[in-house]
Each structure stands twice: as structure tokens, then as C-alpha cells.
Amino acid sequence: MxxxxxxxxxxxxxxxxxxxxxxxxxxxxxxxxxxxxxxxxxxxxxxxxxxxxxxxxxxxxxxxxxxxxxxxxxxxxxxxxxxxxxxxxxxxxxxxxxxxxxxxPSEILPFPVGHNPKQESEDTRLTYRFLDLRTEKMHRNILFRCNVIRYIREKMISLGFNEFTTPILTSSSPEGARDFLVPSRLHPGHFYALPQAPQQFKQLLMCSGFDKYFQIAPCFRDEDPRADRAPGEFYQLDVEMSFVTQDDVFNVIENLMIGLFENKQFSERNILPLNHYDAKYVKNNRKFPCIPWHEAMDKYGIDKPDLRFSLEMQNVEETLAHTQFAVFKSVLEKKGILRAIVIPQAAAQSRKFFDEADAYAKECGLGGLPWLAVKDGEWKGSIAKQLSDSEKKGLGNQLKLEPHDAVVFIVGSEKLKTQVAGGKVRNYFAEKLNLKNNDSWAFAWIVDFPMYEFNEEEQKIDFSHNPFSMPQGGMESLKNKNPLDILAHQYDLVCNGTELSSGAIRNHRRDIMKKAFEIAGYSESVVEAKFGALWNAFAFGAPPHGGIAPGIDRMVMLLLNEPNIREVIAFPLNQKAMDLLMKAPSNVSERQLKEIHIQTTKI
Structure with a gap:
């Protein structure tokens, strides 16, 4: 041969x-x-x-x-x-x-394959992606991704899950991001949509009697690109289980993540132990801490906190309740928020250090960044003379200040806006002072998401996240609670400040589905029209079920310590959502448009 x-x-x-x-x-x-x-x-x-x-x-x-x-x-x-x-x-x-x-034979190369990819413009690399993939780094990254997917697939099968495939051409959904639409040739004026996720299909599989589903699923969303989000399409590990509670889902995913992120084939880092976290977030039989959404926002200013460092925002409103310092007093009278972040051993930092932090805080939307420090037994800082000795002593006791610690204050009248700005300031100091433990993985579950939020623009109640989540308290909560106080059986998995996954225990009852959508302004006829498959399935005995969908691209990005998600995808779109290699999106002929009953107009 x-x-x-x-x-x-x-x-x-x-x-x-x-x-x-x-x-x-x-x-x-x-x-x-x-x-x-x-x-x-x-x-x-x-x-x-x-x-x-x-x-x-x-x-x-x-x-x-x-x-x-x-x-x-x-x-x-x-x-x-x-x-x-x-x-x-x-x-x-x-x-x-x-x-x-x-x-x-090869022609003259647009760039040397032995190059450092960062030396070339990204557009050049993506135009000649077949060459870029020959470089040692990119070849290694894509093979690494293959091995991660192989591990995930084998692990899920070993845990008793079956792999399914679901349709790519489906119907448009009124929730979530923008759809990619596909015109129908056989049905003039009608459109398919590419699935933003196999959400309804995997729930229907549970209603069909299949107990444990997974899929390495392609998802399509017409979103703006970011460093950690690919425009257009991405892949996720889609998981759904029947007859389960939230803890059952957590068990499976913790098992998978610990096996993956502590596998020496993929990482030399270790997952931080539970004693790293506040004991109240450590739940029985949980391997990762569980932090309620409201507390995550109040302590970290974000629902995907990086927990490799502390710098938590602490509520000092009670300690300073009677302050005469005009800035603090005004905010407290307006029912705003006043939080403090302890910056360990920062008293020795220069005035310039704090002035730069103050300027950054203003960029984030705060009025500034008042600060105090304990140095050589004395108080100094921008508001050292504005607070009384008893107030400073009270802060020292509450915050457990050590000699040479500094404190910065997050102050604002709008709660959510101030929390988010405080979260950015928290991360700013961690970066400036190199406080992140870069040799570890800090996983956490963010739980108890609000079911609804108020849409200021449209002056109405909207779903906060997944409309198919089961409200905590079921029908009783929907009937008797203020919608903005209702929590959902919904959860996110975060790692090192990156959201890896969202999931929920699903609503499997038609009456609860009807009421939940009614609160968000959808009539029964609209729900039946838009979600007819689930609506019908729930009428014929649906099991309690729940699931989750960790992002494949983001997991690989984290494991490889890559700051840009395009470095772990073989053929990504660029930052303008264009495929420079295949020249997409592109014009099509008049004949093609006519076949699908489409006319274009200039805007």
C-alpha cells in the first residue's frame, strides 16, 4: 500500500x-x-x-x-x-x-506563521485565518478547545446524560436578544429564526419523557460584540434534567467544573476552598458558595463578582446615621446608599494615588471618592476633618480596620447605579494593588434573582431574565406579592468575574405560566401564539425540570487565560460582526431575493 x-x-x-x-x-x-x-x-x-x-x-x-x-x-x-x-x-x-x-508552493506570506499573533492586526489575522491557525499558539488553542469539549462530552455521558440535537430553523421568540431571521421560500412573508438557545426544545424533551439531556449547542444572537462575547454565534453546554431541584442541577455542574478546572491537562490552578468565603454563603452539600443576587449587587456591585479578592462594599449607614458631613447627610436623607471599601495597607499610598482613584470614580458616575486612612495612629484623608472622632472610631470598629488600612466611600442617591459604580471601583483597586489571586479559580452560584424588573422606558413590568423560570412561592407569590419582590428559582454560575452560565428550575405549570406572563403584559392568546408548543405540552403532564447552559467559549477562554474570546474560536467574526475570511455578510443576487420573496430598500 x-x-x-x-x-x-x-x-x-x-x-x-x-x-x-x-x-x-x-x-x-x-x-x-x-x-x-x-x-x-x-x-x-x-x-x-x-x-x-x-x-x-x-x-x-x-x-x-x-x-x-x-x-x-x-x-x-x-x-x-x-x-x-x-x-x-x-x-x-x-x-x-x-x-x-x-x-x-506558497506565495509570499502576509505575515510569518512563526509570528506572535499580537504583532499583527486582528483584521489581517482574520482575513488569513487559515494561516493564523497554523501558528503555534492558535493551533494549540483550538486543539485545547477540542479536548475540553471531548472531556465535557465524556463526563456528561458518564453522569447518565444522553446527547440530543435540536433544530436550527425554528420560530422567533419575543424575549431575549435580537433574532437572526431566515426568510421562507415556500411560505412567502414568513420567517424562521435561528435559535438563541434550544430552550423550548430541551423543555419539550423533558415533557416527552427523556430524563437527562445535554447538547454542545450552537446558539445565535444578534448582539454587539465584546471581548468575552462573540457576535452572532457561540456554543454552550446545554443541560436539562427532570424531577430535580436546584441542588440536583448544582451537583451535576459542580462535579463537571471541579473535574474540568482542576484537571492538570487543562489547568495548573486550584479551586478556592469554601473557607475562603463568608460562612453564610456556604450551604450544606454545596461545593461552591451560594450568594443571593441582592447581596452580590450590594457587596460587589455586579452579579458576576470576582471573588479572588475581598474589598467588599460594607453598609455603614447605621454607623454614620447622625453624621453632619453634608455629602453623607444629604444622601442618607434621600434614602440613597453609603458603602465603605477597606483597602488593606493603603495608608502609605500617595495623595496622587487617591486623586487618580477619585478621577476614576467620577468616570464611573460617582460624585467622587471620599477616603480615610489610619497612619501612625492618626486619621488622614480627604474627609478626615469632616467626620467626628466618635464616627471615625465607630467606622474603625465596624470595619475592623488595621493600622495603615485605608477606607474609600461609595456614595450615591440612586441605589443600583451607585452599586454598579462601586463594583467598578472595587475592581480598580484590585488591579492597581495586584490583589487578585491569579493562581486560583473562584466559583460561586448567584441565586435568588428577581423574577421581574421595572422598565423605566416603557413604564411597565418586564421579566428580569428567563421568562420560563419558576417563581419562588409559585402561584401564591404571583397572586399576593409585589411583582418586584418576587424571586425566581434562577441561578448563574460565575468564575473569576466571568459569567459562565445561567440556568433555572423551569415553570412546568400552565396556570403559573399564564399568570407569570400576564404580570409582564402578555395575554393568554399571545402566550399561546408565541409559546404554543410549551403551552400545549404543559396541558398533558409536565415533570418538574430544570437546567443550565455553561458557555463553551468562555470556559476555554478562562482555562487558557485569554482576554479575547476570538482567540479560542477557529473562525470568529470580527468586532464589527463580519467574517473577513468568507466575506460575510455579503450581497446576494436579485434572483435569490426574488426566490425568497424579499425586496431591499435603501435607508
Whole structure:
């Protein structure tokens, strides 16, 4: 049997000495040293050094071959005459070429494949993504992603889950992000939508009697790009389970995450132990802390807090309830919020340090950043003279201040806006003072999300997140509580300040579904029209069920410590949601438009 190669470019070593071999691959590098030509041949597996002697009839051809040309080499394995390369598995040997063939020549490269990708513009890299993927870093990243997905798939199957596939062409949903719409040729004026998530389908599978579902699911959302969010499409581990409570879902996902993030194949970091967190967030049988949404917002100013450092916002309103300091007094009278963040051992910092922090706080929407510090037993800071000795003593006792600690104050009349700004200030100091434990994973469940929120623009009640979540307290809460006080059986999984996943115990009752949507302004006829499949399924016996959907791209991004999600996706869209390689989106012909009954107009 004939083969194009006898070995790949990583497997030759001293056990193959004097064997005749055939290699194929790309010209990774070429060096002409004293009449000898050395070519490093690279394939998917690794690199092998080839030596071409000047008396060979193909010497001239080899001397002009460009990098990234595909070549075939026949030759004998010999010990390296020069220095051994300990970084390569093939570093002790080389191949003396007896035959040389250029299978596919390369043109002049737009950038060297041996480059540092950060040295090239992202648009250039994405235009020639097939070349960019040949670089060591990108090749490694994409293979890493493959191995993570393989691990996840094998783990889910071992936990008793079955893998399903669900439709890509489906119906538009009124909730969530913008849909990508697909016009129907057979049904003029009607459109499919690409699924933002397989949400309804996985719930329908539970209603159909399948107990444990998972899917490595493609999802499509017409969203603006961010560093941690790909525009257009992304992949998630979609999970759903029947006859479960919230804790049952948590058990499965904690098992998966601990196995993945502490697997030495993927990470050298460890997950922070539970004693790292406030004891009140440690629940029985939970491996990750559980933090209520309202407390996460009040302490960290964000619902995806980075818990590798403390710097919690602490409520000092009671301690300063009778203050005469005009700024604090005014805010407290307006029922605003007053929080303090202890910055450990920051009293020695310069006035410039605090002035820069004050300027940043103003950028975040705060009026400024009042501060105090305890240095050499005395108080200093921008408001040291504005607070009484008893108030400063009270703050010291409440905040458990140590010598040389500093305190900054988060002050504002609008609660949520002030909390969010405080969260940004908290992260600012962690970055400035290098307080993050970069050798660890800090996982947490954010729980007890509000079911509804008030839409100021439309002056109405809206769903806060997933409209299919079960309200805590069920029908009784929907009938008797202020909608803004109702909590949902909804949860997020966060890690190191990144939201990995959202999930919920689902509403499986038609009467509760009707009432929940009614509060948000949807009539029964609208619910039946928009969510007819679930509406009908719930009429024929639906099990209690729940699930979650961790983002594959974000997990890989975290594990690789990549700041940009496009570094872990083989063929991503750029920041303008364009595919520069395939030239998408693109114009289509009038004939194609006519077939799908579409006319375009200039805006």
C-alpha cells in the first residue's frame, strides 16, 4: 500500500536511526549554513529537522522553496550533527534527504506563521485565518478547545446524560436578544429564526419523557460584540434534567467544573476552598458558595463578582446615621446608599494615588471618592476633618480596620447605579494593588434573582431574565406579592468575574405560566401564539425540570487565560460582526431575493 508519509513530524527519535522514512508537511523554517540546507518540516503533530546536502540534484530547488510550502521528503534518520534541541520530541535526530518534492508552493506570506499573533492586526489575522491557525499558539488553542469539549462530552455521558440535537430553523421568540431571521421560500412573508438557545426544545424533551439531556449547542444572537462575547454565534453546554431541584442541577455542574478546572491537562490552578468565603454563603452539600443576587449587587456591585479578592462594599449607614458631613447627610436623607471599601495597607499610598482613584470614580458616575486612612495612629484623608472622632472610631470598629488600612466611600442617591459604580471601583483597586489571586479559580452560584424588573422606558413590568423560570412561592407569590419582590428559582454560575452560565428550575405549570406572563403584559392568546408548543405540552403532564447552559467559549477562554474570546474560536467574526475570511455578510443576487420573496430598500 502506498502512503504519502511513513511517519508524522513528532514521532521520530533515536529508536528510528538508519530507517528510511517519508515525511510531509509545511516548511516551518529554512536555514542555509555552510552549504547545507536545514529545513524544519511541520505538521499537525510537531516538527522534524531535515538536512539537504549540496550534492543532491534537488539542492537548488530546496534552496528557493518558500516558508509554508508543502513538501515531501524521503530520507534516512540519523543522529543530529549539531546541537540537540531539547524542546522538540524529535530534537536528537534529523533526516538526511534523499528525495525532495514540492507538493504545493506558497506565495509570499502576509505575515510569518512563526509570528506572535499580537504583532499583527486582528483584521489581517482574520482575513488569513487559515494561516493564523497554523501558528503555534492558535493551533494549540483550538486543539485545547477540542479536548475540553471531548472531556465535557465524556463526563456528561458518564453522569447518565444522553446527547440530543435540536433544530436550527425554528420560530422567533419575543424575549431575549435580537433574532437572526431566515426568510421562507415556500411560505412567502414568513420567517424562521435561528435559535438563541434550544430552550423550548430541551423543555419539550423533558415533557416527552427523556430524563437527562445535554447538547454542545450552537446558539445565535444578534448582539454587539465584546471581548468575552462573540457576535452572532457561540456554543454552550446545554443541560436539562427532570424531577430535580436546584441542588440536583448544582451537583451535576459542580462535579463537571471541579473535574474540568482542576484537571492538570487543562489547568495548573486550584479551586478556592469554601473557607475562603463568608460562612453564610456556604450551604450544606454545596461545593461552591451560594450568594443571593441582592447581596452580590450590594457587596460587589455586579452579579458576576470576582471573588479572588475581598474589598467588599460594607453598609455603614447605621454607623454614620447622625453624621453632619453634608455629602453623607444629604444622601442618607434621600434614602440613597453609603458603602465603605477597606483597602488593606493603603495608608502609605500617595495623595496622587487617591486623586487618580477619585478621577476614576467620577468616570464611573460617582460624585467622587471620599477616603480615610489610619497612619501612625492618626486619621488622614480627604474627609478626615469632616467626620467626628466618635464616627471615625465607630467606622474603625465596624470595619475592623488595621493600622495603615485605608477606607474609600461609595456614595450615591440612586441605589443600583451607585452599586454598579462601586463594583467598578472595587475592581480598580484590585488591579492597581495586584490583589487578585491569579493562581486560583473562584466559583460561586448567584441565586435568588428577581423574577421581574421595572422598565423605566416603557413604564411597565418586564421579566428580569428567563421568562420560563419558576417563581419562588409559585402561584401564591404571583397572586399576593409585589411583582418586584418576587424571586425566581434562577441561578448563574460565575468564575473569576466571568459569567459562565445561567440556568433555572423551569415553570412546568400552565396556570403559573399564564399568570407569570400576564404580570409582564402578555395575554393568554399571545402566550399561546408565541409559546404554543410549551403551552400545549404543559396541558398533558409536565415533570418538574430544570437546567443550565455553561458557555463553551468562555470556559476555554478562562482555562487558557485569554482576554479575547476570538482567540479560542477557529473562525470568529470580527468586532464589527463580519467574517473577513468568507466575506460575510455579503450581497446576494436579485434572483435569490426574488426566490425568497424579499425586496431591499435603501435607508
Amino acid at each position: 502506498q502512503t504519502l508519509r511513513s511517519h508524522n513530524c513528532s514521532e521520530l527519535n533515536t529508536t528510528h536511526l538508519n530507517q528510511n522514512v517519508t515525511l510531509m508537511g509545511w516548511v516551518h523554517s529554512k536555514r542555509d549554513l555552510g552549504g547545507l540546507i536545514f529545513i524544519d518540516v511541520r505538521d499537525h503533530y510537531g516538527i522534524t529537522q531535515v538536512v539537504i546536502h549540496p550534492h543532491m540534484p534537488f539542492f537548488a530547488e530546496a534552496s528557493t522553496v518558500r516558508q509554508e510550502s508543502v513538501i515531501q521528503i524521503l530520507g534516512k534518520v540519523v543522529k543530529r550533527e549539531g546541537a540537540i534541541n531539547a524542546k522538540l520530541s524529535t530534537g536528537e535526530i534529523e533526516v538526511n534527504a534523499s528525495a525532495f518534492h514540492i507538493e504545493s
